[in-house]
Amino acid sequence: MPAYSVKVIDADIGHYRIVIVPPSIAAEVGLCGGCKARVRFNGKETTALVAIDPSIKEKTVTICRWFWEEIGKPERVDLHPHVIPQSVRFIKEKLRGRRLGYEEIYTIIKDVVDGVLTDTEIAAFIAAQESVGMDINEMIHLTKAMVETGVKIDFDRPVYDMHSIGGVPGNSKVSIVAVPTVAAMEVFIPKTSSRAITSPAGTADTMEVFANVEFGLEELKELAKKTYGFIVWGGTLNLAPADDILIRVEYQLMADPLSQMIASILSKKISMGVQNLLIDIPVGREAKVESLEKGRELASIFTQVGQGLGLSMRVALTYGGQPIGYAVGPALEAREALQTLLGNGPMSVREKATALAGLVLEMAGIAPRGAGKATAKEILASGKSYEAFRRMIEAQGGNPDIKPEDIPVGSHRAEITAPMDGYVTGVYNRAITLIARAAGAPHDKGAGVLLHVKRGHKVRKGDVLLEIYSNSETRLDEALKLVSKVRPITIEGMLLETYPEEV
Numbered sequence: 263m264p265a266y267s268v269k270v271i272d273a274d275i276g277h278y279r280i281v282i283v284p285p286s287i288a289a290e291v292g293l294c295g296g297c298k299a300r301v302r303f304n305g306k307e308t309t310a311l312v313a314i315d316p317s318i319k320e321k322t323v324t325i326c327r328w329f330w331e332e333i334g335k336p337e338r339v340d341l342h343p344h345v346i347p348q349s350v351r352f353i354k355e356k357l358r359g360r361r362l363g364y365e366e367i368y369t370i371i372k373d374v375v376d377g378v379l380t381d382t383e384i385a386a387f388i389a390a391q392e393s394v395g396m397d398i399n400e401m402i403h404l405t406k407a408m409v410e411t412g413v414k415i416d417f418d419r420p421v422y423d424m425h426s427i428g429g430v431p432g433n434s435k436v437s438i439v440a441v442p443t444v445a446a447m448e449v450f451i452p453k454t455s456s457r458a459i460t461s462p463a464g465t466a467d468t469m470e471v472f473a474n475v476e477f478g479l480e481e482l483k484e485l486a487k488k489t490y491g492f493i494v495w496g497g498t499l500n501l502a503p504a505d506d507i508l509i510r511v512e513y514q515l516m517a518d519p520l521s522q523m524i525a526s527i528l529s530k531k532i533s534m535g536v537q538n539l540l541i542d543i544p545v546g547r548e549a550k551v552e553s554l555e556k557g558r559e560l561a562s563i564f565t566q567v568g569q570g571l572g573l574s575m576r577v578a579l580t581y582g583g584q585p586i587g588y589a590v591g592p593a594l595e596a597r598e599a600l601q602t603l604l605g606n607g608p609m610s611v612r613e614k615a616t617a618l619a620g621l622v623l624e625m626a627g628i629a630p631r632g633a634g635k636a637t638a639k640e641i642l643a644s645g646k647s648y649e650a651f652r653r654m655i656e657a658q659g660g661n662p663d664i665k666p667e668d669i670p671v672g673s674h675r676a677e678i679t680a681p682m683d684g685y686v687t688g689v690y691n692r693a694i695t696l697i698a699r700a701a702g703a704p705h706d707k708g709a710g711v712l713l714h715v716k717r718g719h720k721v722r723k724g725d726v727l728l729e730i731y732s733n734s735e736t737r738l739d740e741a742l743k744l745v746s747k748v749r750p751i752t753i754e755g756m757l758l759e760t761y762p763e764e765v
Contacts, residue, residue, distance in 0.1 A: 265338070265339075265340050265341070266283075266287060266321055266322060266323045266338060266339055266340070266341065267321075267322050267323070267337065267338050268322065268323055268324075268325055268330065268336060268337060268338060268339055269322045269323070269324045269325070270324075270325055270326075270327050270330045271324055271325070271326060271327065272326075272327050273326050273327075274326075275326055277328070277510055278311065278381070279301075279308065279309065279310040279311065279329050279377060279380075280310055280311045280312075280313055280325075280326065280329070281299060281301060281310045281311075281312055281313070281323050281324070281325055281339075281341070282313045282314075282315050282318070282323070282324035282325075283312060283313070283314060283315070283318070283323055283324070283341070284314070284315060284316070284318035284319060284320070284321065284322075285314055285316055286321055287321055287323070287341065288312070288314050291341045291342065291343065292343050293312045293314070293341065293343065294312065294314070295312060295313060295314045296311065296312065296313075297311075297312050297343075297344065298310065298311060298312065298344035298380060299311075299312050299341050299342065299343065299344055300341070300342040300343070300344055300345070301323075301333070301339050301340075301341060302339065302340040302341075302342065303333055303334065303336035303338070303339045303340070304334055304336055306333070306334070306376075307376070307377075307378070308333060308376060308377030308378065309344060309377055309378050309379065309380060310329070310377075311380070323339050323341065325339075333377075347373055347378050347379070348369060349369045349370040349372075349373040349378070349379060349383075350379070350383055352366045352367075352369060352370055353370060353383065353386050353387045353390060354386075356387070356390040356391075356394060357386065357389070357390045357393070357394065359394050361396075361397060361399075361400060362400055362403070363403065364403040364406065364407065367400065367403045367404050367407050368403070368406075368407040368410065368411075370387060370407075371404070371407040371408055371411050371504045372407070372411050374387075374504045374507050374508065375411045375412070375503050375504050375507070381511050381514075384507065384508065384511045385511050385514075385515060387508075388508065388511060388512055388515060388517055388519060388522060389515075389517075391519035391520075391521045391522050392517055392519040395519075395520065395521060396520075396521035398563065398566050398567060398570065399570075400521065401521050401524055401525060401563070401567045402567055402570040402571060404521060404522075404525040405524070405525040405528045405529045405532070405567065405571055406571065407504075408502040408504045408505055408525055408526075408529035409502055409529050409532050409533050411502070411503065411504055412500050412501050412502045412503045412504070412529075412533055413479065413499075413500050413501060413533065414501070414532070414533045414535065415479060415482065415483070415499075415501070415533065415534055415535050416535050417450065417452065417483075417486055417535050419450055420450065420537060420538065420626070421450055421451075421452060421534065421535045421536045421537055421538070422444065422449055422450065422451045422536070422537075422538045422539075422540075422622050422625060422626055423451055423452070423453055423454075423531055423534070423536045423538070423539050423540070424437065424440060424441070424444075424451070424453070424539070424540040424541075424542065424618055424619075424621075424622055425453075425455075425527050425531065425539065425540070425541055425542065426541075426542035426543075426544065427523060427527070427541070427542065427543055427544070427550055427551075427560075428459075428460075428461050428464070428544075428550065429460075429461070429544060429549045429550030429551070429582065429691075430461075430544045430546075430549050430582040430584075430585065430586055430691055431461060431462055431585040431586075431590040431691055431694045431695050431698065431711070432585040432586040432587045432588070432589060432590045432595060432598075432611075433461070433544065433582075433586045434458075434461070434463040434464055434465045434467065434468040434592075434595055435468055435586070435587060435589070435595040435596070435598055435599035435602075435611060436542075436586060436611065436614050436615050436618065437453060437455065437465045437493060437615075438465070438468060438469060438472075438493070438595075438596070438599035438600075438603075438651070439599055439602050439603055439607075439611060439612070439615035439616075439619075439642070439647065440615040440616070440618045440619040440622075440638075441453050441491045441492075441493055441619075441654075442491055442603070442647045442648070442650035442651035442654055443615065443616065443619040443638050443641050443642055443646075443647040443650070444491060444619050444622045444623060444626075444638075445489065445490040445491025445650045445653075445654070446490075446641050446646040446647050446649070446650040447623060447626075447628050447641065448490050449490065449491075449622065449623065449626045449628060450486070450490050450491070451490065451491040451622065452482070452485075452486060452491065452492055452494075452534060452535075453465070453491065453492065453493045453494070454494055454495070454496035454499070454501065454530050454531070454534050455469065455475075455493055455494070455495060455496065456495075456496065456509065456526070456530075457495060457497070457509075457704065458703075458704040459509055459512055459513050459518055460513075460516055460518060460695070461695060461704075462590050462591050462592075462694075462695055462698035462699055462703035462704055462709075462710055462711075463590070463591055463592045463595055463703060463704045463710070464704065465493060466493070466494070466495035466496075466497075467592045467704040467707070468592045468595045468596050468599065469493040469494075469596075469658075470495070470592070470707070471592050471593050471596035471669060471707055472596060472655050472658075472660045472661075472664065473654075473655045473658035473659050473660025474658050474659045474660070475493065475494045475495040475658070476494070476495055476497070476498040477494055477498060477499070477658075478498065478499070479499055479500070482494065482499065485657055485658070488653070488657040489650075489653045489654055489657045490650070491650065491654055492654050492657060492658060493654065493658075494658070496530045496533075496534070499533075499534075501529075501530055501533035501534060502526075502529035502530050502533045504529075505525075505526045505529055505530060508522060508526070509526065518550075520560075520563075524563065524564060524567055527541070528567060528568060528571060528573070531573070532571060532573070536573070537572075537573065537574060538573070538574045538622075538625050538626070539568060539573050539574070539575055539576075540575075540576050540577070540578060540618060540621050540622050540625065541561070541564050541568075541575065541576070541577045541578070542577075542578050542580055542618055543557050543560055543561060543564075543577060543578065543579050543580070544580050544581070544582025544586075545557040545579050545580065545581065545582055545583075546581055546582040546583025546584070546691075547583045547691075548583070548690055548691035548692050549582035549583065549691060550582075551582070554579060557579040558579070561577035561579065564577055565577060574625065576621055576625060578617065578618060578621055580614055580617070580618075581614075582691070583691075583717075584689040584690075584691065584716060584717055585689060585691060585694055585713060586610055586611060586614060587602075587607070587608040587610055587611040588608055588712060588713040588714070588716075589710065589711075589712055589713075590694055590695075590698045590703070590710045590711040590712075590713070591671075591698050591701070591703040591704070591707075591708075591709050591710015591711060591731065592703065592704050592707040592708075592710070593669050593670060593671045593672075593707045593708045593710070594671055594710040594711075594712055594731065595710070596669050597666040597667075597669045597671070598611060598666075599611070600664070600665070600666045600669070601666050602615065602642075603642070603647055603648040603651055604648060604666070605642075605643070605645075612639075612642065615638075615642070616635050616638035616639045616642055617635050617638075619634070619638040619641075620633075620634025620635035620636070620637060620638040620639075621634050621635075622634075623637055623638060670708055671708045671710075671731045672701070672702070672706065672708035672709050672710070672731030672732040672733045672738075673708070673733050674731070674732050674733065674734065674735050674738045675729055675730065675731050675732075675738075676729065676730045676738055676741075676742055677726050677728075677729050678726070678727050678728050678729075678730070678745055678750075678751075679723075679724050679725060679726055679727060680721040680722065680723055680724060680725045680726075680727055680753060681723065681753070682723050682753060682755065683721065683722050683723050684720075684721065684753040684754045684755050685718060685719070685720050685721075685753065685754050686715045686716065686717055686718060686719045686720075686721060686727075686751060686752070686753055687717065687752050687753060687754045688717060688751065688752040689713065689715070689716055689717055689750065689751050690748070690749070690750055690751070690752075692748070693744075693748035693749060693750035694711050694713075694750050696744055696748055697711055697730060697741050697744050697745060697748065697750060698710045698711045698730075698741075700737065700740045700741040700744050701730050701731065701732040701734075701737050701738060701740075701741040702732045702733065702734055702737045706732060706733050706734065706737070708731060708732070708733050709731055709732045709733065709734075709737065710730075710731055711728055711729070711730055711731075711750075712728060712729040712731065713727075713728050714726045714727055714728060714729070715727055715728075715751065721753060727751045728750065728751065730742065730745075
């Protein structure tokens with residue numbers, strides 16, 4: 263019988279596993295404030311940081327509600343001093359540059375999932391991948407370990423999917439158009455998507471504007487009976503659960519190492535039963551991949567890892583030198599995606615969505631090789647994509663009759679205008695991303711940036727270049743302060759800086 267009864271408190275401390283104990287328990291077990299303890303419950307074990315509260319007199323272990331629910335709502339727990347796990351040694355060896363085998367990588371990933379490793383130790387594993395990197399075999403091992411430490415779903419039919427590596431603001435809306443275009447031809451495409459890591463919106467963030475994206479496995483199987491396509495967040499499915507833990511730490515580090523990105527994408531897809539996968543790699547200035555040469559290298563890596571795991575793979579290199587469409591941020595992108603499905607969206611969204619959907623239709627044998635994009639364009643123009651999207655929204659519990667103007671955006675708005683006449687010479691991904699995130703995206707669904715111009719547009723002094731939206735006046739002010747520092751848009755002849763700066 264575990265030694266100590268549990269007291270649950272409702273406190274928001276983020277995703278930090280912490281146990282609060284009185285001095286009597288600390289002395290009995292041999293714990294100190296800030297150190298780690300092994301927490302045993304119902305035959306399982308995890309690791310938590312220790313906080314000592316002298317005001318607690320009874321022998322109870324206090325746990326935040328989310329942590330208590332995560333470990334199965336135990337009534338009692340047992341505490342033991344933390345012993346450094348073997349996985350930490352493997353992480354250190356990786357930091358020193360050694361290649362790891364499957365069993366070593368599996369041990370690390372299993373300890374991530376079981377809560378044995380702290381965020382600091384997980385951050386070291388991410389840093390090792392960022393600084394040292396992994397070879398093809400290690401990436402295959404990492405992906406396989408992430409699949410094996412979760413559950414795998416079987417839909418008992420051919421499964422297709424597409425996934426973008428991201429890095430370009432406005433990109434999340436593309437799948438909102440492409441997936442229903444594929445599904446309209448009765449090709450099964452159950453898309454699991456990520457929430458944003460470094461961008462203003464992930465596809466799951468944008469789809470959530472329309473409908474629920476959080477489903478359990480059994481709910482997902484029921485969803486598959488109603489529609490040929492859906493877009494859901496993979497975080498609630500226990501598919502490659504290590505991925506969601508690693509992403510949370512990556513988000514704090516603003517890091518996205520190549521090997522982890524590849525393993526993250528492929529593990530989720532394999533766990534979802536995907537056999538046929540299209541990967542989108544945006545290429546361009548300030549994208550994650552800045553040149554075609556680098557894009558081809560990454561495409562080769564994706565293909566080798568994917569084929570090593572038994573996937574049928576295709577990789578598309580797409581233009582990513584400026585934002586896709588004009589809207590950046592979940593609600594703004596949702597509006598633009600719906601406009602595109604209704605036939606009124608920007609050309610860049612329409613062209614990219616139909617190009618990707620067309621490649622999947624070719625993989626499925628619906629269109630001959632080279633004719634997929636034309637087929638996808640016909641489907642979109644006919645209204646079949648929109649009708650398929652309506653079915654998706656309804657199946658996921660949303661309102662299929664929603665119109666673009668029904669989607670609420672941030673209640674606070676500011677305009678940035680052109681300081682002079684001229685032609686737009688640059689619209690910069692990183693600057694747009696920083697401004698949208700400063701405004702509150704993706705957590706504030708209504709926050710983001712709405713562009714009025716793209717590279718090559720002619721403007722006159724006073725013309726609106728972009729609008730910033732937020733539901734927080736404070737956050738809007740922070741976003742506005744960034745504009746003059748990061749310069750999201752440049753016009754030919756624009757004065758960029760002066761030296762020395764005024765005092």
